[in-house]
Amino acid sequence: MGCGRKIGPYDCCSIICGDCLELMRAIPDGCIDAVITDPPYGIGRDGSKASTGSHGGRKGYVFAGLDSERPGAAVFCEILRIAEKVIIWGGNYFADMLPATQKWLVWDKGQRIDQSDGELAWTSFSGALRILTLNRCALRLDVTEHPTQKPVKLLRWCIEQAKCSGVILDPFIGSGTTLVAARRMGLHFLGFEINEAYCQIARERIALVEAQANLFERTKQLRQECLNYQGEDKEGALRGELDALVELEMLKEGEK
Numbered sequence: 042m043g044c045g046r047k048i049g050p051y052d053c054c055s056i057i058c059g060d061c062l063e064l065m066r067a068i069p070d071g072c073i074d075a076v077i078t079d080p081p082y083g084i085g086r087d088g089s090k091a092s093t094g095s096h097g098g099r100k101g102y103v104f105a106g107l108d109s110e111r112p113g114a115a116v117f118c119e120i121l122r123i124a125e126k127v128i129i130w131g132g133n134y135f136a137d138m139l140p141a142t143q144k145w146l147v148w149d150k151g152q153r154i155d156q157s158d159g160e161l162a163w164t165s166f167s168g169a170l171r172i173l174t175l176n177r178c179a180l181r182l183d184v185t186e187h188p189t190q191k192p193v194k195l196l197r198w199c200i201e202q203a204k205c206s207g208v209i210l211d212p213f214i215g216s217g218t219t220l221v222a223a224r225r226m227g228l229h230f231l232g233f234e235i236n237e238a239y240c241q242i243a244r245e246r247i248a249l250v251e252a253q254a255n256l257f258e259r260t261k262q263l264r265q266e267c268l269n270y271q272g273e274d275k276e277g278a279l280r281g282e283l284d285a286l287v288e289l290e291m292l293k294e295g296e297k
């Protein structure tokens with residue numbers, strides 16, 4: 042994994058297992074475009090019982106203590122040192138360690154049930170508060186791998202709000218949702234996570250995004266090759282393209 046570029050001592054577009062405070066200390070000022078992250082809130086919400094029901098049920102998670110402690114002030118100092126653009130989910134849990142801000146982001150979870158109606162993100166931006174209404178069921182589209190996973194669509198929205206164009210760092214990646222959103226938008230990323238099992242899950246999610254992007258590029262290329270074909274046997278060229286699509290499993294034999 043990695044795009045060949047470097048961010049301080051780290052490979053750009055990679056995931057590193059370790060304590061983010063120590064890892065961030067090695068990053069020079071100003072080489073990160075934005076930090077977009079979702080730290081542990083310190084409220085013990087890293088586990089849940091599985092449930093069944095007409096809505097399709099919910100996956101269960103063993104309480105592993107990942108959310109028993111919130112990060113200390115030194116973590117937020119490091120985040121604000123290395124990036125000007127910052128979005129921190131659960132900002133209401135860390136308000137005593139962050140400066141006052143004008144712009145909060147709100148994720149309205151679209152349902153009024155016994156769980157929270159939404160979540161708040163602290164940002165380093167000026168401007169009006171913004172709300173995204175996105176039903177918590179959006180997570181079903183992503184396949185959940187982490188007890189406090191966020192939807193990819195929510196993180197895409199964050200990246201748009203931050204107007205990112207460079208490297209995005211998430212020091213608390215969990216299952217890697219911020220990185221998946223960044224990669225899908227063609228941006229560079231760096232991710233830290235203390236739990237090796239989650240690093241592995243995040244690497245697999247990124248590998249899947251890469252595979253999808255490669256498939257898309259190859260299909261585009263095949264189509265272009267066919268359109269540009271100058272020979273007489275246009276029908277043969279088209280057949281060749283269709284065969285290749287079947288090989289890539291983008292088309293079934295009978296659909297040619």
Ligand SMILES: C[S@@+](CC[C@H](N)C(=O)[O-])C[C@H]1O[C@@H](n2cnc3c(N)ncnc32)[C@H](O)[C@@H]1O
Nearest residue numbers: 060061079081187190191213215216218234235
């Ligand atoms: C709220 S979860 C992030 C979930 C993520 N947004 C997702 O969609 O999967 C926070 C993550 O921070 C990790 N973590 C806790 N302390 C850490 C530390 N000191 N350094 C790096 N990661 C840490 C936990 O293991 C947990 O996976």
Ligand SMILES: [Zn+2]
Nearest residue numbers: 044053054229
């Ligand atoms: Zn990169």
